[in-house]
Amino acid sequence: MALVVQKYGGSSVADADSIKRVAKRIAAAKRAGDDIVVVVSAMGDTTDDLIDLAQQVSPLPPQREMDILLTAGERISMSLLAMAVNNLGVKAKSFTGQQAGVITDAVHGKARIVDVVPSRVRETIERGQVAIVAGFQGVTQDTNDVTTLGRGGSDTTAVALAAGLGADVCEIYTDVDGVFTADPRVAPSARKVDRISYDEMLEMAASGAKVLVLRCVEYGRRFNVPIHVRSSFSNHTGTLVTDEKGIDEKGDVMEQPIIAGVAHDRSEAKITIVGVPDVPGKAARIFEVVAGAGVNIDMIVQNVSAAATGLTDISFTLPASDGTAAMATLTERQPEIGYASLQYDDTIGKLSLIGAGMKSHPGVSAQLFAALANAGINIEMISTSEIRISVVTRADDLDDAVRAVHTAFDLDSEQDEAVVYGGTGR
Amino acid sequence: MALVVQKYGGSSVADADSIKRVAKRIAAAKRAGDDIVVVVSAMGDTTDDLIDLAQQVSPLPPQREMDILLTAGERISMSLLAMAVNNLGVKAKSFTGQQAGVITDAVHGKARIVDVVPSRVRETIERGQVAIVAGFQGVTQDTNDVTTLGRGGSDTTAVALAAGLGADVCEIYTDVDGVFTADPRVAPSARKVDRISYDEMLEMAASGAKVLVLRCVEYGRRFNVPIHVRSSFSNHTGTLVTDEKGIDEKGDVMEQPIIAGVAHDRSEAKITIVGVPDVPGKAARIFEVVAGAGVNIDMIVQNVSAAATGLTDISFTLPASDGTAAMATLTERQPEIGYASLQYDDTIGKLSLIGAGMKSHPGVSAQLFAALANAGINIEMISTSEIRISVVTRADDLDDAVRAVHTAFDLDSEQDEAVVYGGTGR
Known part of the structure; x- marks a missing residue:
């Protein structure tokens, strides 16, 4: 008998029929003998509808009131479920974030969980009942105000609750079969990954893979909660996100594959600052200025200075949604920084190759660059970590790049497997 | 500067435009210098829509979950407002029933308020802000479970909060201009009543007037909270429900009008038990049996026994919605009670004449019976209290009866007043 936390997203509980379908799955799991705690998101478009309503009454609603409004969505779905x-x-009994003991800081709209005290949830499972908890919401310790956790908040609720309860596994139900070696819409031969380490999953999430949000995986790693990503439309085993050393059935440490997958991201832009005086501290000053505007920088490249002019060019990538803020700040501070001109480019793509195995396998970078060169794809920027290599290409080349790299690293599935995963309607 | 609790019903906040209109009224009242606490119901049809959803997932949902579901409606309206x-x-800041300190018993679906501890609401008004509180909901003291207060719950929340805060007045905003001497749809010459006592309002509410629910008036009387019933569509003064002795501007006790109004009720039915043995204790036994089925009895008439047979007939009225339960129970217990037959009649109407002044004015009954006789209307049953006389007529005669009595007791408005109240679109 295991203690299982199951999380169902908005598309899994979009209407009364979907709710009844999910209820059957929960009842079956309970009858099979496990203790079940469920975390649920708001039904389908509820959250968007509530945001619409808010915008009709106020162009800039107070975030505290926005949080109270939005948390109504999970109250509805949790009680119906x-x-x-x-x-x-x-x-089964339903519990709000507050009743489930999800304590957060007071940053309305994107609160962070500071503690989980799930005594009522624990009582409920000890009585042999199913506890159904509202995702995405918490409560501040001091003022008892309702907060929301921001994007991917329900996944984070589920993992945090699993950690607080010491659950055996946290199952994240979604509309895909698990984590894939690449996005199957781009690389049709992508395979489902059976097992992936937290570190690899973190790099995947940070590099554009959308199946789990970063903070949920971070939470899982910190508290060592096994996360099982699986489909709510089938009974297939999905992907287990767990600590690095997989243990097989005989108790042996399993050999890791070198590469876990290929992620891609089209949401970034590149800014090039042309003609920067090549003096110590100048780059640091530039990125202080950009950070001061609340912009997150991803990759940075500084060209070798041309000795004749004493000037250099600096390029960096950032979320395209931060582009306007970054350009405005840099333009405003031009006299102080003393550069010649700015270039903005949002037609870039980023490909990331991720695998804990590459730490001990030299030559992965060379193999990656060769694969891209053979496909005739130009590399504009490169950045690496111990278990990730990322390259920036033209946006138009990105899909070809993903397929070329996927094939070069032997990630393509067998013919008949491809048919299976090609048939899931993604 | 006064402390005013304002309550807005679902039709006053049915959509974004209505919410903005109510917000203007609240802002104006605050700017005029009063401290404002607002109690709000769910938007328009929200509650009905949620009940529909519940019925789609479960024919008999647990009442605890139903309460969590339904309270989502007020969370939405309060945060938007x-x-x-x-x-x-x-x-302005919004508060759930729990945050506002509305403590109830654990009877889900029709909980009773046991205490109001509005410390957060008080803090908010002390900071010069408007507190907006969810109506219809509370929380149990021991388990922190969400409860709902049943029909008219938001009015009760408002009056209870006004009592807990020691407010100067509780304003109940509705879609009519106040309490009328009769339902203007039946008696077009009905006048708005400027002031009415708690006792009279209780009798009116119990006799079919729908503008305030009974428990809200009971709460107001117990804690001596002045209740101002008024329209959310105009700035007219409405009806003040207050203690019996009105005080005029010079500080003198004002003379009460003899009659406050004429109420009518079409929702009752009459059961006649024919051929009951006229022995001591028989009537008591019958009403024990009926009460045991959870049926509320209103009026009772026992015919004079026919000495020759030793049998009598007993008639009583009850809510028509309880008719099936009462008939089933009486039929089942026929052998024990020993009556001859049952008659069920749901084509009756009840007219009630209400006025604290009738206590000291003899002859009111006689005047009522004469008015009905002159209009050719037959009286089937009569019951009286110190400040109320009720009669049962044929349902078809009820409207004529209301108009005849309204005129006979000089309640009709002047010609031009009638035009004003006839013009409110009711």
């Missing part, structure tokens, strides 16, 4: 599970003869 | 008020430059 509890009714549906009860209706199948399995006792 | 707070946003709209803030948008007008007046600081």
Whole structure:
């Protein structure tokens, strides 16, 4: 008998029929003998509809009120799901974030969980009942105000609750079968990954893979919660995100594959600062200025200075959504920084090759560059970590680059497997 | 400067435009110098829509989950209203029933308020801000579970909060201009009542007047909270429900009008038990049996026994919605009670004449019976209290009866007043 936390997203509980379908899955898991705690998101478009309403009454609503409004969505889905599970003869009770003991800081709209005290959830499972908890929401310790956790908040609730309860596994139900070696829409021969380490999953999430948000994986790693990403539309085993050393059934440490997958990201832009005086501290000053505007910088490249002029060019990538803020700040501070001109380019793509195995396998970079060169794809920027290599290409080349690299690293599935995963409708 | 609790019902906040209109009224009242606490119901049809959803997932949902579901409605309206008020430059904060300190018993679906501890609401008004509180909901003291207060719950929240805060007045905003001497749809010459006592209002509410629910008036009387019933569509003064002795501007006790109004009720039915043995204790036994089925009995008439047979007939009225339960129970217990037959009649109407002044004015009953006789209307049953006389007529005669009595007791408005109240579109 295991203690399992299951998380269902908005598309899994979009209407009454979907809720009844999820309820059947929960009841079956409970009847199979496990203790079940469920975390649920708001139904389908509820959150968007509530945001629409808010914008109709106020162009700039106070974030505290926005959080109260949005958390109504999970109250509705959690109570309906509890009714549906009860209706199948399995006792279930729903709990708000507050009732479940999800304590956060007071940063409305993107609060961070500071503690989880799930005493009522624990009582409920000890009575043999299913506890259904609202995702995405918490409560501040001092003022008892309702907060929301921001994007991917329900996944984070689920992992945090699993950690607080000491659950055996946190199952994240989604509309895909798990984590893939690449986005199957781009690389049709992508394979589902059976097991991936937290570190690899973190690099995947940070590099554009959308199946899990970064903070959820971070939480899982910190508290060592096994995360099982799987489909709510099938009973297939999905992808287990767990610590690096996989243990097989005989108790042996399993050999890791070198490469976990290829992620890609189209959401970044590149700014090039042309003609920067090549003096110590200048680059540091530039990135202080950009950071001061609240912009997150990803990759940085500084050209070798041309000795004749004493000037250099600096390029960096950033989320395209921060582009306007960064350009405005740099333009405003031009006299102080003393550069010649700015170039903005949002037609770039980023490809990342991720695998804990590359730490001990030299030559991975060379193989990557060769694969791209053979496909005729130009590399504009490069950055590396111990388990990741990222390159920037033209946006138009990105899909070809993903397929070329996927093939070069032997990630393509066998013919008949490809048919299986090609058939999931993604 | 007064402390005013304002309550807005679902039709006053049915959509974004209505919410903005109510926000303007709140901001204006705040700017005029009063401290304002607002109690708000769910938007328009929200509650009905949520009940529909519940019925789609479960035919018999647990009441605890139903309460969590339904309270989402007020969370949405209260946060939107707070946003709209803030948008007008007046600081406002919303609070759930729990945050506002509305403590109830654990009877889900129709909980009773046991205490109000509005410390956060008080802090908010002391900071010069508007507090907006979810109506209809509370929280249990021991388990922190969310409860709902049942029909008319938001009015009760408002009056209870006004009592807890020691407010100067509780304003109940509705879609009519106040309490009328009769339902203007039946008696077009009905006048708005400027002032009415708690006792009279209780009798009116119990006799079918729908503008305030009974428990809200009971709460107001117990804690001596002046209740001002008024329209959210105009700035007219409405009806003040207060203690019996009105004080005029010179500080003198004002003379009460003899009659406050004429109420009517079409929702009752009559059961006649024919051929009951006229022995001591038989009637008591019958009403024990009926009460045991959870049926509320209103009026009772026992015919004079026919000495020859030793049998009598007993008639009583009850809510038509309880008719099936009462008939089933009486039929089942026929052998024990020993009556001959049952008659069920749901084509009755009840007219009630209400006025604290009738205590000291003999002859009111006689005048009522004469008015009905002159209009050719037959009286089937009569019951009286110190400040109320009720009669049962044929349902078809009820409207004529209301108009005849309204005229006979000089309640009709002057010609031009009638035009004003006839013009409110009711």
